[in-house]
Amino acid sequence: MRLIRTIREKLMITALVPVMLLATTAFFTVFTITSAVQGVQGLFIKNYYMQELLTEVNYVKTSLSSYMATKNSDDLRKVIHYSRSLSERAAQLDKEVSTDQESLLERNIASLIGEFISASNNAVQAKRGRNLSEYTQRIQRVEELADLIQERSNLLILDRMKIQLSAFSVFSKNVSLIRNLSLAMIFVALLFSITVIYYFTEKVSGPIIHLGTEANRIASGIFDQRELLVEADDEIGAAARAFNLMKKSIQQSFDEIRKKAEIERALMEQQVKNLEMTSLLKNAELSALQARINPHFLFNTLNTGIQLAVVEDADRTRRYLEQLTKLMRYSFRDLDVPVALAEEMDSLRSYLYLMSIRFPDVFDFSMQIISPAEQAIIPKMTIQPLVENAIRHGLKDMTGGASLTIQAYIDETNRLWIHIEDNGCGISQNRIAEIFYAADSGTTLAQSGEGGMGMVNVIQRLRLFSGQRDVLRIEQAEPSGTRIIISLPYKENT
Amino acid sequence: MWGLACILISLLLWQLLVLRTIQGSLSVESEPTKTKTPIFHIAALLYSPERDQFFERAYSSMKKAALSNGSALQLFEYSKAQSIEEIRKLLHLVRDIGPDGLILSLPSTTPFEQEIGEIIEKGIPIVSYETDPISIKHTAHIGTNPFELGKLTGLAIINRFTSPQHLGILLSFGGGYNTTQNASFIQGLNHSIREKPGFTVSLVRTVTDPQIGVEKFLKDIIKIEPSLDIIICTSARDTEAMAQALVDLDRVGKPAIIGFGDEPAIQSLIKEGVINATINRNPEIGGKLAVESLLALIQNIRTNAFQDPGATILYPEAIRRTEK
Numbered sequence: 042m043r044l045i046r047t048i049r050e051k052l053m054i055t056a057l058v059p060v061m062l063l064a065t066t067a068f069f070t071v072f073t074i075t076s077a078v079q080g081v082q083g084l085f086i087k088n089y090y091m092q093e094l095l096t097e098v099n100y101v102k103t104s105l106s107s108y109m110a111t112k113n114s115d116d117l118r119k120v121i122h123y124s125r126s127l128s129e130r131a132a133q134l135d136k137e138v139s140t141d142q143e144s145l146l147e148r149n150i151a152s153l154i155g156e157f158i159s160a161s162n163n164a165v166q167a168k169r170g171r172n173l174s175e176y177t178q179r180i181q182r183v184e185e186l187a188d189l190i191q192e193r194s195n196l197l198i199l200d201r202m203k204i205q206l207s208a209f210s211v212f213s214k215n216v217s218l219i220r221n222l223s224l225a226m227i228f229v230a231l232l233f234s235i236t237v238i239y240y241f242t243e244k245v246s247g248p249i250i251h252l253g254t255e256a257n258r259i260a261s262g263i264f265d266q267r268e269l270l271v272e273a274d275d276e277i278g279a280a281a282r283a284f285n286l287m288k289k290s291i292q293q294s295f296d297e298i299r300k301k302a303e304i305e306r307a308l309m310e311q312q313v314k315n316l317e318m319t320s321l322l323k324n325a326e327l328s329a330l331q332a333r334i335n336p337h338f339l340f341n342t343l344n345t346g347i348q349l350a351v352v353e354d355a356d357r358t359r360r361y362l363e364q365l366t367k368l369m370r371y372s373f374r375d376l377d378v379p380v381a382l383a384e385e386m387d388s389l390r391s392y393l394y395l396m397s398i399r400f401p402d403v404f405d406f407s408m409q410i411i412s413p414a415e416q417a418i419i420p421k422m423t424i425q426p427l428v429e430n431a432i433r434h435g436l437k438d439m440t441g442g443a444s445l446t447i448q449a450y451i452d453e454t455n456r457l458w459i460h461i462e463d464n465g466c467g468i469s470q471n472r473i474a475e476i477f478y479a480a481d482s483g484t485t486l487a488q489s490g491e492g493g494m495g496m497v498n499v500i501q502r503l504r505l506f507s508g509q510r511d512v513l514r515i516e517q518a519e520p521s522g523t524r525i526i527i528s529l530p531y532k533e534n535t
Numbered sequence: 536m537w538g539l540a541c542i543l544i545s546l547l548l549w550q551l552l553v554l555r556t557i558q559g560s561l562s563v564e565s566e567p568t569k570t571k572t573p574i575f576h577i578a579a580l581l582y583s584p585e586r587d588q589f590f591e592r593a594y595s596s597m598k599k600a601a602l603s604n605g606s607a608l609q610l611f612e613y614s615k616a617q618s619i620e621e622i623r624k625l626l627h628l629v630r631d632i633g634p635d636g637l638i639l640s641l642p643s644t645t646p647f648e649q650e651i652g653e654i655i656e657k658g659i660p661i662v663s664y665e666t667d668p669i670s671i672k673h674t675a676h677i678g679t680n681p682f683e684l685g686k687l688t689g690l691a692i693i694n695r696f697t698s699p700q701h702l703g704i705l706l707s708f709g710g711g712y713n714t715t716q717n718a719s720f721i722q723g724l725n726h727s728i729r730e731k732p733g734f735t736v737s738l739v740r741t742v743t744d745p746q747i748g749v750e751k752f753l754k755d756i757i758k759i760e761p762s763l764d765i766i767i768c769t770s771a772r773d774t775e776a777m778a779q780a781l782v783d784l785d786r787v788g789k790p791a792i793i794g795f796g797d798e799p800a801i802q803s804l805i806k807e808g809v810i811n812a813t814i815n816r817n818p819e820i821g822g823k824l825a826v827e828s829l830l831a832l833i834q835n836i837r838t839n840a841f842q843d844p845g846a847t848i849l850y851p852e853a854i855r856r857t858e859k
Contacts, residue, residue, distance in 0.1 A: 138576040149632040
């Protein structure tokens with residue numbers, strides 16, 4: 042678990058840690074030096090105190106000697122005054138037992154002062170009693186005790202001096218070390234601060250720069266799988282994580298769009314391939330038909346038949362063969378070349394003539410081409426398959442009264458309209474739907490025997506020719522039959 | 536960064552340590568204060584422990600015993616250079632400062648009977664340590680009997696030497712002052728060798744000047760009494776000094792040394808064969824017994840008036856055995 046999470050915390054630590062370190066050191070240094078100074082002062086105070094004490098012992102001793110010699114009241118007052126003062130001072134000394142040798146010396150001095158004051162009082166009493174031998178002994182005892190106090194005090198002062206000297210020695214030895222250490226600490230703290238600041242600013246600015254670079258890459262359309270790596274739990278870390286999520290989301294959307302586009306392209310390619318395949322098949326079928334019969338041989342043969350009919354005066358036969366030859370010539374011409382509606386209608390007339398010979402008195406054909414519709418160009422062999430389809434499937438079971446009407450005109454919007462209508466059995470809505478589905482998807486019809494394949498082919502070709510989708514409509518005619526309406530942009534044959 | 540932080544912390548700790556050292560060197564109260572712990576104040580008047588290893592060990596043991604019994608031990612020391620008057624002055628000081636008890640180890644108690652009496656009179660109990668016993672109320676005696684020490688020395692000589700030997704003795708009991716202890720030692724020695732007709736004491740000297748030590752007697756031992764087979768030294772300092780002198784003169788074994796002490800330097804000389812054996816009093820037990828007896832006297836608890844810490848003989852074999 043990281044303790045430092047936010048940029049604010051990082052900045053605070055950057056600023057506070059070095060300052061706190063230095064402040065701690067400075068505080069302890071000041072505290073220790075103050076303590077040291079207080080300690081030294083304390084030692085001086087103690088030694089001063091002992092010197093005062095010795096001075097008072099000396100005062101008592103000299104005043105007492107003077108009193109012994111002169112019996113002067115002033116000297117006695119001094120003895121009493123200094124003895125009292127000494128007694129008060131001795132009360133401040135350590136009389137308790139301690140393992141500390143200094144305390145024991147203080148205790149020694151306190152005891153000796155007690156003996157000293159007592160001996161001086163005894164000497165005064167002996168003097169007052171004029172007991173010469175006794176007060177001489179007492180004064181000797183006072184002097185001996187004063188010497189002992191002096192000796193013990195000197196020992197104590199000496200001990201303390203030793204401590205002072207030792208302390209001073211330690212202090213002076215370490216002062217330069219402390220100075221050097223302090224300088225070193227300041228230097229290292231400075232380096233540390235710079236490093237900490239650099240580290241944390243790098244931690245803050247680095248990911249931002251990284252984030253910016255990544256954003257620019259995405260703006261340039263460069264997506265890669267790797268995530269933006271920012272090892273931080275702070276705000277920048279959160280931003281980086283959000284950025285990664287955003288990047289992932291954008292990438293997913295892009296991928297989906299790309300996949301869709303690829304699918305659509307594949308579909309288009311498939312459709313084109315299907316169309317090409319269909320075209321190839323048609324061409325193949327045609328080529329196969331063409332290959333079966335040599336057209337020249339067929340036409341020469343038919344011409345021979347026509348000449349034979351002329352020679353034998355068989356006019357109907359001659360005409361029949363002529364119409365057949367005409368129809369075949371038209372059929373064998375290149376399918377890719379568009380033709381004028383008049384040509385297509387001329388060929389359709391030949392076809393209908395042949396059909397009327399084949400099924401006499403069954404069909405009633407009418408054809409109305411309103412000028413200038415005859416000049417319009419249409420794909421070759423588009424009308425005939427529709428008519429053939431109507432005859433084969435719509436009128437096939439009729440024995441008479443079957444009619445087929447073809448009408449063509451140009452409307453005010455300059456579109457060519459061709460209506461082909463029969464009165465046959467009609468066509469179901471399902472079949473119409475199947476035909477248009479086959480035309481849309483480029484597939485073949487399920488039951489081609491029911492007709493419609495030619496119609497599918499016509500629809501596809503008309504769409505390719507016009508570049509428009511809505512080129513053919515199939516309707517139920519009233520009261521019965523089928524109506525096919527072709528609508529094409531009008532293009533005049535030049 | 537972490538390296539710098541470590542350096543910084545190390546410097547800080549170093550500085551704190553230095554500052555702590557300075558603080559420690561000044562650990563003195565600024566004003567006189569009173570200790571609250573109720574403990575006894577024991578004074579010990581001993582021969583300077585800095586000058587004699589036996590007394591150094593004894594004093595160290597006394598300090599430990601005093602501390603463990605909640606008492607403070609204050610040392611008053613004398614040296615052989617100090618006059619009787621100066622020692623007397625020390626006794627006066629002890630009397631006037633009024634400790635709770637006194638451990639006393641003087642060369643001889645005879646010259647100081649008055650001062651000892653004054654101290655006793657003041658109600659300060661006394662334990663005499665390795666000196667003449669004081670037969671007054673509120674006193675006890677801790678010390679190795681010099682007669683027994685003499686007997687042990689004789690026993691060591693008999694154990695190490697079979698043929699008749701001429702013996703020389705350098706006496707230093709009680710800092711050379713105490714003729715009673717020295718006489719007792721010689722009596723004990725004679726007692727041990729009384730049935731060995733060939734063993735005779737040819738030379739007896741008393742060491743009174745510690746600065747010169749045995750040097751003063753080397754001429755006597757080596758030139759005047761060249762027939763001396765064994766020299767007996769009655770202090771560790773004299774034993775070591777004599778051994779070093781023989782090593783320097785290339786006369787190791789001539790004469791052989793029977794000495795006192797078991798300090799590392801003496802043990803080393805014993806191992807090397809320079810010293811044949813040493814007699815060892817027990818300053819640790821003696822020091823401890825002295826403090827315990829004195830505390831018993833201070834608290835009016837019954838205690839033995841005479842106690843002997845005992846002594847042992849140290850042979851080279853024992854040192855080698857210990858090392859193994």
